[in-house]
Amino acid sequence: MLFALICKDKPGHLQVRLDTRPDHVNFLNGLNADKKLAFGGPFLDADGKPNGSLVVIEAADLAAAEAVAAADPYAKAGLFESVDIKPWNWVFNKPAEA
Template sequence: MLFALICKDRAGRLQVRLDTRPEHVAFLEGLNGEKKLAFAGPFLDTDGKPNGSLVVVEAPDLAAAEALSAADPYAKAGLFESVEIRQWNWTFNKPAAA
């Protein structure tokens, strides 16, 4: 099953995001290597600066998706104000390999 992790950054935490980014990227690369990552990227504010994240992961159930979300270095660093996890169905423009 696919789950969308919709993450909103806490206000004024851009430096936390920047400082933690290398660990976050390594975490996502690990998920990708385990075939658990569908896609990911930041939400941007009106100035083009990141202010949240969208991460879509493959997990057997909601509990496993929650565990993946909690393991993200951004979450561990306290970057997120909120994280909404929703089961998601990739219907259109899905790559053949996904």
């Protein structure tokens, strides 16, 4: 099942994002078969600076998706003002399954 993690950064925390980014990227790239990254990237403000994230993961259930969100180095660093986790259905332009 797919879940969209919609994360909003706390105002004034850009440096936290920049400092934590390498660990965040390694974490997402390290997700395994039972918790898998589908795609993700930052939301941008009017100046083109990141101010949140959209991460879509494959997980068994909501509890597993919540565990991924809580373990993300960005979350552990206190970057996010809010994290909304929603079940999501990929309908359009879905890559062919291998």
